[in-house]
Amino acid sequence: MPELPEVETVVRTLRPALCGRTITGVRAGPFARRLRLPWKPAWRDRLASRRILGVRRRGKWIIVDLKGGEALLFHLGMTGRLRVVLRQSEWAKHAHLGFALVPGEAELRFEDVRRFGAVRVLPTGELGDFFSDAKLGLEPDAFSSGWLFERLRGTRRCVKAVLLDQRVIAGVGNIYADESLFEAKLHPARLACDVSLTEADGLRRAIVRVLRRAIEKHGSTIRDYVDGNGQSGGYQHEFRVYDRTGQPCPRCRTPIARIRLAGRSTHFCPQCQT
């Protein structure tokens, strides 16, 4: 499930394959179907002959910056994949779009089994408005403990629900919310407004630490996720609570519990997370 570490890994693996190349055409895969946001035919012309200047990430969005003031944006949703393959290679079953690249024989393919992903083209100058219209929150390494404390203090939601809210922190999803709360020894169902400044400080550090480790392991592959080269991640082997229901807590050996919170499966140690 692509969250910040997976998206960051995709960006890092795509960068050397895309930077400096030129998009020569866009084609639909043989099994292409309507995505959450339908592809607009006019976008093809806005991409044609554009040289790729860079690839970057904002939250869970992937931004491909193009010469001439256009940007190609991807969101992987739950099962989206973005990878570079040879143009003549067979289309995956749920491949929706292919972006041909020169020089060379490569093609950037967008695949998405469940079609919760999104592709769009925007003028680079409108990116700021786009993200502010979406009320996208701060990157996890860009806020202070005091800021997090204030954001938590102002709401009566569970602390985990706040972590998952992209309008507060951009990029954290279900897996890393659970792992960060374990690292911070915070119970996921704690009311956000009851989290102290000291606890908020620990939580901020935990989030940054967990995400950094996950990026070092190239993200987590549960089922669908692969990086821009089609490689799986390794952080699923480092999970301490996520998907470890009933297994001993790595700190105190108490069996990991699982509850439903904010509509999501939530894993935690009932002994050492309080």
Next chain:
DNA sequence: GGCCGTGTTGTTAA
């Protein structure tokens, strides 16, 4: 073989 769980985001309802 039908049903459930899976997680992200946008929409709807309370």
Next chain:
DNA sequence: TTTAACAACACGGC
């Protein structure tokens, strides 16, 4: 206004 619930989607596992 804030918060929770739900729909969208396909597939693996039981």
